[in-house]
Amino acid sequence: AQSVTQLGSHVSVSEGALVLLRCNYSSSVPPYLFWYVQYPNQGLQLLLKYTSAATLVKGINGFEAEFKKSETSFHLTKPSAHMSDAAEYFCAVSDSGRDDKIIFGKGTRLHILP
Amino acid sequence: EPEVTQTPSHQVTQMGQEVILRCVPISNHLYFYWYRQILGQKVEFLVSFYNNEISEKSEIFDDQFSVERPDGSNFTLKIRSTKLEDSAMYFCASSGTNEAFFGQGTRLTVV
Numbered sequence: 001a002q003s004v005t006q007l008g009s010h011v012s013v014s015e016g017a018l019v020l021l022r023c024n025y026s027s028s029v030p031p032y033l034f035w036y037v038q039y040p041n042q043g044l045q046l047l048l049k050y051t052s053a054a055t056l057v058k059g060i061n062g063f064e065a066e067f068k069k070s071e072t073s074f075h076l077t078k079p080s081a082h083m084s085d086a087a088e089y090f091c092a093v094s095d096s097g098r099d100d101k102i103i104f105g106k107g108t109r110l111h112i113l114p
Numbered sequence: 115e116p117e118v119t120q121t122p123s124h125q126v127t128q129m130g131q132e133v134i135l136r137c138v139p140i141s142n143h144l145y146f147y148w149y150r151q152i153l154g155q156k157v158e159f160l161v162s163f164y165n166n167e168i169s170e171k172s173e174i175f176d177d178q179f180s181v182e183r184p185d186g187s188n189f190t191l192k193i194r195s196t197k198l199e200d201s202a203m204y205f206c207a208s209s210g211t212n213e214a215f216f217g218q219g220t221r222l223t224v225v
Contacts, residue, residue, distance in 0.1 A: 036216075042218065042219075043205060043216050043217055043218035043219045044157065044205060044216040045216075046213065046215075049213060090156070090157060100162075101147065101159045101162050101170055102147075102149075102159065102207075102214055103159065104149075104156050104157040104158070104159075105156065106155070106156040107156050107157075
């Protein structure tokens with residue numbers, strides 16, 4: 001069965017500092033991996049996705065993630081945090097990303113310190 | 115840009131009442147989903163729908179839940195007799211290629 005584990009339910013970084021949100025996945029088949037962001041009282045917005053092409057995936061708002069098969073990881077990074085990045089971030093996995101359900105991690109709330 | 119639309123944005127209902135949550139998926143998508151997020155918790159898969167039938171459902175999706183695509187554009191989630199623990203944000207999603215698009219959600223409050 002597929003699953004994702006997000007390390008740290010809360011992460012705090014200073015404005016301008018590196019953002020690193022960790023995600024490890026488990027899948028019996030080559031996975032499709034996603035990062036979604038949820039701003040307060042809003043829906044889910046896709047940040048980026050990995051679909052077996054380039055292992056380094058660039059997304060919106062300056063975020064990127066690297067697929068590392070050997071580590072079964074898909075960590076999300078951003079070089080310099082901005083106050084507007086404060087939100088809940090969900091890592092997710094699916095078999096194909098199309099007709100298969102998406103399994104979400106528990107989420108990591110990112111706090112940005114001034 | 116095409117988007118998934120959900121109505122209402124917030125619904126308050128009394129325990130035991132039936133509720134119908136509505137979604138308009140992106141027009142050329144063929145796969146539809148409902149997810150649930152209880153306040154402060156992760157997003158959970160409820161059901162997937164393809165070719166006018168359920169393709170997969172989770173253990174959360176019991177006999178109290180049903181889905182329907184009544185007119186080729188809307189995709190609905192019905193909860194027959196709501197319980198307090200059904201209070202959550204419900205997200206509809208649709209996909210056509212390798213990306214699911216989510217609606218803004220319906221916040222259901224059962225009192």
